[in-house]
Amino acid sequence: MKKHIQIALAVLVISMGLGLSGILLFSEAEKERDVQILQAQMNLVADSRAEAVHGWLEAQYDVLSGLAQNESLQLYTAVVGMSGAGQPFEEDPAQLTYLRTLLTATAERSGFLSPSQQAEALPANVKPLGLAGLALVDPEGKIIVATNGLPPIQGQLAQFLRQTPLTERGFLDLHPGPTGQPTLGFVVPVFAQQGEEGASVVIARILGLRPVDERFFATLKQPGATAATAESYLIRRSGHLIDYLSPLLDGSAPLTKRLAINTPGLVDAAALHDPGRFHVGRNGAAKESFAVSRRIGGTDWVLVHQIDRAEALAASDARRTALVSVLALILVVFGAALIVVWRVATSQRAEEAARRFRLSSERFEMLSRFLDVVTDSQPHPILVADASNALTFANRRTAEVSGIPEEELSGRSLVGVLGHDKGIRYNAINQRVLETGQALIETSCFEDDEGGEQVWRSYHCLFVATPDQPPSVLMTIEDLTDLVRERARRERNTRQLIETLVGLVDERDPDSAHQSRYVALVARRIAEEMGLADALIEATDQAARLVNIGKIRIPRSLLTRQGSLTEAELTLVRAAMDAGPELLKEIEFEGPVIETLRQMNEWVDGSGRPAGLSGDAILPSAQAVALANCFVALLSPRAFRDGKSFDEAEAILMREIDRRFDRRAVLSLLNYLNNRGGREAWAMMSQRDG
Structure with missing residues (x-):
């Protein structure tokens, strides 16, 4: 073979x-993009299931806390306890x-006792036998009174009561009951005021045992889930082993x-070691899988949501395989076409070469039509543009978006197909790809025909059809407009809800009307001066508007009283303000709004x-809100005092640096106040409303 032919083939x-x-x-x-999308979807499922499990556990505590706070139960328990040491409880039968x-x-109402467990009442000094129920026990762990069906307090149950501090609530982890059914235990203290000073002491505890049934495990099931291999389950570490606490798709019952934990590549071991992350490895059936994990607060549990890799990426793999196959076939066809052309130019048998070329052209046309079928089935526009901004390929979806017949798209510029703004934007991105050879993913905003915002996400990568062509x-384009508008709608609803709640608080406390608005104004400026991220600045603003939400639980008489409050009243006010964030726990905020409110009374020391x-x-957002709240309170006049001047407030805040407030937050506030027109902008804060 001649050398030049060898070079050409090489x-x-x-x-x-x-x-x-x-x-x-x-x-x-x-593939990486598809995995990122899958990860985001799995995170949403894991967050919702973890929240559902935590909510179920809190609901059990709420049942016991409701009993513990029952005034009649507290009174009767105190009366029974006054019978005297060693006196039988039957002396107080009523x-x-x-x-x-x-x-x-x-x-019976809350699930700690089913109707089938009802039986004739047992004497109070007889230990009931059974599976579950509720009991009132004294501080020493002895039963005062219990529902029928409660197991005797001994062994693991007695140890649980001994190890749980009297003043704290306790959690007995999932364990097999007498019949092997998984069982959970809860305990909360019963407080009562005793003595002349009215000190709160623990007079008894409420103990609850309940078998864990399908009502609990239903919290692990994601509504609307259709994946056959997707499942959410609970695990915990037990020495060198992993305990599976909930039913599994392989038929394993809870705790079986x-x-x-050292199983190579096991995603559950990774979830226990580093919960809250995305994991890639093998599941309990040794199949490749993806998983995300979340720690369940107040327990040793970790929730794992996993799905087999084969199912998770089946559609993605098929799409990529088809696309790669088509593009590879195009390269092969181009190579074959070049060989045919070379043979026609150099071979003495021109007719045979021509015939072969015609056959190759027909095959190429068939492959082109096959490519059209594949690309036309895609839901997003797919385009190929050369260095001069002219289209060399466009699928059917591109024709639908542009309103131009598909057969007229080839040769048109991006500006002519997508419009001036979009064409200029995407041409600039394409030029960067041609210069760097690096693929780019860009999100762009445009104005639609009705003046609204249109959001498109585009993917751009270098495409080489044949070696002799530039x-x-x-390009692929995905329209995110509906998704962005839905997110904006949710944000508007959240803002409206916040304004409504703030209005309710202002109605109850007219002396501090507009305080929430002032606190939000100051907190946002502090967060901006601190250089916080936009998402954290927005969370700071929302938390600041809700800073007084706890006042909803404070009697109006205390809010409007002129003069000092008693220590008991101050305790009531602090407790109500601390409990304010719990009123909002069911609202889904974009940022750490609730955690900011919870931490605003934390001091840096x-x-x-x-x-x-x-x-x-302490979250920087919480530091900003706390500082803003104190600053506004100092400036604002009250019925019992005049407001402080800016200089007085500044001196007070400087004394609180590194004690109550973070230095960076205070200096950020003072910088805006003294160097950015803060005194003039906030002068109205020191004026009493008329």
């Missing part, structure tokens, strides 16, 4: 190899009967399956409440 092979490499790189980029009836009714850019956080453990 160049052709290298070009096709480069083309195939580009196709494979594009395929890998598409009280014991009332308490047993109250426990039984609550247990255990795996070694490179082009392959660790002496604040409720968790005693310090330093960087």
Whole structure:
């Protein structure tokens, strides 16, 4: 074979190899994008299931807390306790009967006792045998009164009561009951005021045991889920083993399956080691899978939501395989066409070469039609544009979006097909891809025909059809307008809800009307001066508007009283303000709004409440809101005092640096106040409303 022919063949092979490499790189980029989308979807499911499980557990505590806060139960328990040491409880039959009836009714209503467990009442000094129920126990762990069916307090149950501090609520982790059915235990203290000073002491505790049934495991099922291999389940670490606490798709019952924590590549082991992340590995059936995990607060549990990789990426793999196959076939056809042309030009048998070329052209046309079928089935516009901004390929969806017949798209410019703004924008992106050779994903905003905002996300990558042609850019466009508008609608609804809640608070406390608006104004400026991210600035603004939400629970007489409050009244006010964030826990905010409200009474030296956080453990948004709230309170006149001047407020805040407030937050506020026109802008805060 002649040398120049060998060189030509070598160049052709290298070009096709480069083309195939580009196709494979594009395929890998598409795979990464699909995995990112899957990860976002799985995170939403895991968050919703973790919230449902935590809500179910809190509901059980609420049942017991409701009993513990029942004034009649507290009174009767105190009366029974006054019978004297060693006195039998039957000496107070009326009280014991009332308490047993109250426990039984609550247990039947809340699921701690089913109707089938009802039986003739047992004497109070007889230990009932059974599976579950409610009991009122004294501080030493002895039963005062219990529902029928409660197991005797011994062994694991007695140890649980001993290890749980009297003043705290306790959680007995999932364990097999007497019949093997998974069982949970809960305990909450019963407080009562005793002595001349009215100090609160623990006079008893409410103990609850309940079998875990389908009503609990139903919280792990995602409504509307259709994937056959997707499942959410609970696990915990037990020494060197992993306990599976909930039913599994493989038929394993709760607490019956255990795996070694050092199993190679096990996603559940990774979930226990680092909960809250996205995991790739093998599931309990040794199949490749994806998983996300979430820790369940107040327990040793970790929720895992996993799906087999084969099912999760089936559609994506099929789409990429089809696309790669088509593009590879195009390269092969181009290579074959070049060989045919070369043979026609150099072979003495011109007719045979021509005939072969016609056959090749027919095959190429068939492949082109096949490519059209594949690309026309895609839901998004797919285009190929050359360096001069002219289209060399466009699918049917592009024709539908542009309103131009499909057969007239080839050769048109991006501006002519998509319009001036879109064409200029995408041409600039394509030029960057041609210059750098790097694929780009861009999100762009445009104005639609009705003046509204239109959001498109586009993917651009280098596309080389044949070695002798200049490179082009392959583009796909996805319309995100509806998704963005829905998000904007949710944000508007959230803002309207916040304004409504703020209005309710202002109606109850006219002396501090507009305080929430002032706090939000100051907090946003502080957050901006601190250089916080936009999402955290928005969360700071929303939390600041809700800073007084706890006043809804404070009697109006206390809010409008002129003069000092008693210590008990101050305690009531603090408790109501601390409990304010709990009123909002069912609202889905975009940022850490509720956690910001929970931390706003924390001090940087660790002496604040409720968790005693310090330093960087306190959210910067919480520091900004706390500082703004204090600043506005100092400036605002009240019925019992005049407002402070800016200089007085500044001096007070400087003294609180590194004690109550973070230095960066205070200096950010003072910078805006003294150097950015803050004194003039906020002068109205020191004026009493007429």
